Amino acid sequence: MTSTHRAGARFSGIDDVQKRLATTGYLSDEAIATVVHLADRLNKPLLVEGPAGVGKTELAKAISRTLDYELIRLQCYEGVDETKALYEWNYKKQLLRIQADQGSSWDVLSEDIFSEPFLLERPVLKAIRSKQPCVLLIDEIDKLDFEAEALLLEVLSDWQVTIPEMGTLVAQELPFVVLTSNNERELSEALKRRCLYLYLDYPSTEREKQIVLQRVPGITETLAEQVVRVVKSIRDLELKKAPSIAETLDWASTLLHLSITTLDEEAIRRTMPVLLKFQTDLEKAREHLKIKGS
Numbered sequence: 001m002t003s004t005h006r007a008g009a010r011f012s013g014i015d016d017v018q019k020r021l022a023t024t025g026y027l028s029d030e031a032i033a034t035v036v037h038l039a040d041r042l043n044k045p046l047l048v049e050g051p052a053g054v055g056k057t058e059l060a061k062a063i064s065r066t067l068d069y070e071l072i073r074l075q076c077y078e079g080v081d082e083t084k085a086l087y088e089w090n091y092k093k094q095l096l097r098i099q100a101d102q103g104s105s106w107d108v109l110s111e112d113i114f115s116e117p118f119l120l121e122r123p124v125l126k127a128i129r130s131k132q133p134c135v136l137l138i139d140e141i142d143k144l145d146f147e148a149e150a151l152l153l154e155v156l157s158d159w160q161v162t163i164p165e166m167g168t169l170v171a172q173e174l175p176f177v178v179l180t181s182n183n184e185r186e187l188s189e190a191l192k193r194r195c196l197y198l199y200l201d202y203p204s205t206e207r208e209k210q211i212v213l214q215r216v217p218g219i220t221e222t223l224a225e226q227v228v229r230v231v232k233s234i235r236d237l238e239l240k241k242a243p244s245i246a247e248t249l250d251w252a253s254t255l256l257h258l259s260i261t262t263l264d265e266e267a268i269r270r271t272m273p274v275l276l277k278f279q280t281d282l283e284k285a286r287e288h289l290k291i292k293g294s
């Protein structure tokens with residue numbers, strides 16, 4: 001069965017991964033590039049876990065962009081089941097077909113209504129059947145319940161989907177699979193075993209500064225440096241919701257829009273709500289930065 005699967009060698013090595021992700025605007029580091037390289041070579045799904053806003057989803061998008069593969073995305077939430085992840089029959093169309101039929105036997109009719117034209121493909125089946133290689137992003141898998149997770153596990157281990165009325169559909173081209181998790185619940189060991197694991201944490205100050213310079217055009221290096229330093233010191237506090245890269249970028253853009261060129265006390269006080277979204281967090285940060293409340 002695996003004979004139809006091509007060997008992965010879409011990147012020539014770790015450096016190549018890092019360079020090519022950077023051309024899409026995604027700044028990685030050696031740890032990230034190494035796991036992506038291995039996922040490519042070993043044809044294994046990549047499970048990326050970490051706090052919200054550190055670039056998990058963006059990594060999958062960057063991989064699809066640099067490989068020029070279609071990105072097929074399953075956004076997980078409670079209530080995602082087979083019919084949302086794999087496939088569903090188009091009941092309305094089936095009903096119309098049955099109503100329009102005058103004299104066919106049930107055997108003929110059922111063969112007809114359980115065939116391709118009546119099939120609604122959902123993301124995972126779409127990725128499995130895609131003739132072109134693609135990136136399959138299963139985003140926020142920790143939001144799925146256990147049963148739905150098990151369903152995906154089956155697909156990821158066999159690269160096939162069985163539709164009782166149609167038979168087993170085997171992937172011709174293995175998708176590059178990226179799963180992300182915000183760690184809201186523990187994933188099953190079986191799932192983890194199938195995947196290569198990457199824990200994506202907040203970036204180093206240097207990398208975050210580079211990300212800011214890349215994503216907020218027009219910002220000066222000095223201000224970018226100040227921004228990431230303040231963010232880093234705030235992250236070390238015990239907060240309800242520590243600011244992520246997403247918030248750092250929002251903050252940097254805000255400062256730029258307000259034509260603030262240096263981070264003094266007044267500037268921080270005015271703009272802090274972009275960075276922190278809980279009153280208690282704001283108070284802690286103000287105290288830490290020795291800023292008087294407004």
Ligand SMILES: Nc1ncnc2c1ncn2[C@@H]1O[C@H](COP(=O)(O)OP(=O)(O)O)[C@@H](O)[C@H]1O
Binds near residue numbers: 028053058059215
């Ligand atoms: N390494 C990176 N290089 C460039 N931009 C990044 C990087 N990591 C995160 N970002 C930016 O930060 C924001 C949040 O990233 P996202 O992938 O949505 O986070 P997550 O999926 O982990 O919650 C996005 O705007 C993304 O462009």
Ligand SMILES: [Mg+2]
Binds near residue numbers: 053056057058139180
């Ligand atoms: Mg995400």
